[in-house]
Amino acid sequence: MRECCAIVSLKINYPENRNKELTDEDIKLIADTYHSWCNKNGNYEDKPGFCKSTTIQEVKTNNYVLMPGRYVGTETEEDDGIPFDEKMNALTSKLAEQFARGNEIEKTIRENLKGIGYEI
Secondary structure (H helix, E strand, O other): OOEEEEEOOOOOOOOOOOOOOOOHHHHHHHHHHHHHHHOOOOOOOOEOOOEEEEEHHHHHHOOOOOOHHHHHOOOOOOOOOOOHHHHHHHHHHHHHHHHHHHHHHHHHHHHHHHHOOOOO
16 A cells, blocks of 8 residues: 655644744654654654654545645644633633723723824
8 A cells, every 4th residue: 555654843842933944853853753654664653743644545535635734633632621611711701801901901092192182
């Protein structure tokens, strides 16, 4: 069976920056992963969010789109143990506070602008 190896290097060390220079360690990790994949006894294993061995048939099924993320998927996130509803209640409460603070700041800015002759 013909296969290909998809590797996504976007999150290596710098998950927030898509435009980065790969370090020597990054390059080694990618190269070692590729060489391990090429060697059937190389202890290669798929790692969600980083690499996946996929078949040409799967690539064909995806209309030959070669974007690695399509095959690699996302990393498994650890469950923090906080129930979803509890987390959403806390987040929406915090957001409401931030909206209120934003309105206060907007009011102050409008008053300051009006004070120097620039009314919005």
